[in-house]
Amino acid sequence: MKIMEIKEILEAEVLTGEYDPETEIEIGCSSDLMSEILAFGKPGAILLTSLTNIQVINTANVSDIKVVCFVMGKIPDENIINLARKNDVIVFITKLTTFESCGRLYKNGLKSCSYFNLDK
Amino acid sequence: MDNKRTTTKIQELTYELKIKEVMSKNVETVGSKMPVSHLRDILYNKRISGIPIVNDNNLVGLISIEDFIKCLEHNEMDALVEDKMTKNVKTLYADEPLVHAVMKFEKYGFGRFPVISRKDKKLVGIITKSDIIKGVLKKLETAYHDEEERRYRASHIFNDVIADEIFFKFQYYVEGKNFDKAGEAATGLKKTLYRLGLSPEIVRRAAISTYEAEINIVAFTKGGRITAYLEPHQIRIVITDKGPGIPDIEKALQPGFSTAPGWVRELGFGAGMGLPNIKKFADKMTLKSTVEKGTRLVIIIKLSDYRNED
Structure with a gap:
């Protein structure tokens, strides 16, 4: 699924500035527990979370997660956005709930992390 | 001998590359109300074999060098372009994968396809077989260079250093309680x-495990240090702190077991993972x-890259 389609489906706003709308995102994951994301997140995925602190970006960065979407209309601090920009992590915000965001993406064919083998 | 693999790689590239990445963007175009004679200079000077006909950037037709020659034969140089052009032009969208272009060239045998944008159907470029070849070669070259550079850097660090034992040390100091x-x-x-x-996979594994260890130092201790040693066959990451220490290691290793205080949990950690x-x-x-x-944690990540080269 193209990143611009995801943006449309989530009715999201981009906070990190320019990005390639054609970038393909195949996998999604969602949690407010960053250790779960570290354990199961996949490179190139989108992460949906309602947790808004700097560790979300660090988690995305070390896990090679491309897009972080903050849900429920939560707006992250400027330092979070800056860190994301520095590390080429794209930040979205959406007013939708976690459930609705995940549901819409799943319905449109985005795969779950567990779709892939949980190897190292 | 590698024929099969090379073919696959090129096929892969035709799926990866988008038409807009390989098409020619500076397209010579002509308006439909121009006389055919007007095309002569363009065809001759630019050495091109076909010209898209546009009105206000909207593609309305195409004139090939064959069409032009026919007009020459029939002495129709004063005829209007719109009467001599091919009207139902086969086009491609700029965001289609290159493989669609390859298939269309095979199917129709034309020399070129105008490329239009999906959004407003306006002409944005033109693609010929030579554009495809150039595009694929360029992509192959870049991929090759990247790979070459990556391999060069990784393998040469150790090849260039002469010593009985080699390691590179990277030291990081971690403050306690500073999230x-x-x-x-x-x-x-x-x-x-x-x-x-x-390799990205090795880097990712090293980064995630170091990050979890770093979070532990911040959440539970007054501070500590992370020392990573890059050795010829492995990365060894040593994480030490000055306390308070773990009373029951076996328990600490159980998934879900946590002694993290509330403020750590609020930050998205402390779930015992x-x-x-x-x-x-x-x-x-x-x-x-x-x-x-205090606690001393050693993480070893093997470099499969190097293992294979032995």
């Missing part, structure tokens, strides 16, 4: 290893701890 800075060591190490040319995560991503992990004195 704003937590993650700086792991992301710093990640960048460093990546720049040294290690840190050490199990490290164990998952490391090839080997050793944990030693003495209550009140």
